[in-house]
Amino acid sequence: MRTEPPSTQDRLPDRDRTPPDATAQPLAGLMVLDLSRMLSGPYLTMVLADLGADVVKVEPPFGDMIRDQGPYAPEDEVRAYGGYFQSVNRTKRGIVVDLTRPQGAEVIRRLAAGADVLVENYRPGVMERAGLAYETLAALNPRLVYTALRGFGDPRTGASPLQHWPSFDIVAQAMGGLLGITGPAGGPPVKAGPGLGDILPGLFGAVGTLAALHERESTGQGRFVDVGMYDAVVAACERIVYQHAYTGAVPGPEGNAHPMLCPYGVFPARDGHVALAAAPADHHWRLLCEAMGRPELGTDERYATNERRCARQTEVIGIVGEWTGRHTRAELTALLGGKVPYGPVNTADALFEDAHLKARGMLRQVEQPGLDRPVTVAAGPIRYGGGTPRAPHRAPLLGEHTDDVLRLAGYTDAEIAALREAGAIAGPTGAAPQG
Structure with a gap:
């Protein structure tokens, strides 16, 4: 049975959630609350932002761990963030909320009550300890699609003996089989250049999120979506699974050749x-x-x-x-x-001169705080007939949109000031925007 969506006063107004350049974008009007950090979760929400969603990136007071990881342009003396953060957090709004404070957790509950999607990539139990478990938020907003990216999945969808292990890209690549078949033939395992242990779960997470949103159109109910980094790499390395199942072979590093195709x-x-x-x-x-x-x-x-x-x-x-x-x-x-x-x-230098990439608009320029020139980031590859890709804008400064987002959620200026005084929120901080 279809349920009614939350009333307009419980949600950020569509006219404010849809940027001016998002016309003809399929996810325009969708609000995504992004509590993720590093690469896997931000990559997922970047994909949604490219397709028109209003992504609100929630950071702790010290910011996402990748804010200060660079690289930086030589003339950038402000260093609000480097290329890593810019690349995967472009086209998002940014707020600062301290989840360790009760008032901060209450802010997230209030925002989640009006959101369409929430994405996080903490280890199991972190959100529960903050009072932000899926079950808690779903009770406030039954239409919420809650997507979790974890190293080894979430116990809600299948308990693992590794559930509480921390994981990074290299760990997922290693355990999922990717390292075992990458590198010179007969040589040691070699990591793939891009962070595929993060990017693959981000992409699978985006697919799962969109599928849950599609289902919600007929049921009126959201879902808990879970993608394990280890699982995602195994799924991407599917060839070694059937090779072993069919023949008993244990594929090793293959160099640049293919075991079943030549040349x-x-x-x-x-x-x-x-x-x-x-x-x-x-x-x-x-x-x-x-x-x-x-x-x-x-x-x-x-x-x-x-x-x-x-x-x-x-x-x-x-x-x-x-x-x-x-x-x-x-x-x-x-x-x-x-x-x-x-x-x-x-x-990389050849990509900047490539005629195909220019024709397809795959390298896009965005502002960089601290520079009087734009910088270039890779654009999303999804194109739709009859529409133009969403023009990306720069990543947010730390807490740049905190006040704006909270006002749209119904907070008064007095309430915002009280939250700031209590240390539950912060921002805006950092360099003034260029241009």
Whole structure:
């Protein structure tokens, strides 16, 4: 049975929760209360913000731990926050609430009563000790979707013997199997460059949150959504699970080759490296052979199928690598681009000059407090027909929007002053906005 949504006085007004540039954004009007820190939770809420949600980032008085982790521009003397914080907290509003104080916890309860989503990534028990358990908040707001990201999941969805272990990206990558298959073939495990142990649970968490919001449209009820970092990495490393289940094999570091596809990987060029995948589609192998000036290899029975090429993987990789190594990346792009799955191995500086990324608006400029020039961050990749991606704005200063958000939730100026006097809230602090 569908229930009625909270009355308008219990929720932040839509006209104030929807930024002017959020027209045609699918999550416009959605309020997200973000109590997360570091990378996994902020990445989740960043995805929602990119899609139009009004994300209110809640920080303790000392701020999110990544605020001061840099990097900083050399001329930035203010150092309100570095690139790490800017990248995953852009397009959010920021407030400071001290959850260790009863008055601070009451502020969160009041905000949650009018929110659509709450996201946190504390260890199990932290929110309960603050009087902010899911059950407590759901009683105040049955429509609330409460999403928790934890290292090893939440006991509500499946108790784990590791439930109270702390976890970071490297731990999730290691335990989930990613490190075990990354690195030079036969060599030691190697961490993936990006923080996939955080980013993957953030993405799965975003999917789970959106699914719960969709369900709420028909039931009127929110849900508790739980994603474990360990679980998310295992899900992403699905190949090693079925490989072991079907064959008993224990996959190890694979280098740049693929155990079941050939040629598929990274190959040398005169001025760097390129990636190409002339498998499993055998016609791509034939096209590659034509580009190499050796069309006879495309029909040679020894290499005609992916299965046969995999059986001769060292030989095939040697043939392709010897050819690619005689050409520059630009030459290889001219020979292979648009014909076989191919691309140069880009470094960060190359991304800034890339025509595709410019056309797709994937690198966006935002203000940086303390600088008289903008900085660049990676944009969200989701695009919708008939709309324009939400233009990102800079990350919030510590407590920048505390007063504004509390006023929208119904607090009077006197109440806000009393909360500040009690140390339950803070802000705004930091540098004045640029421009």
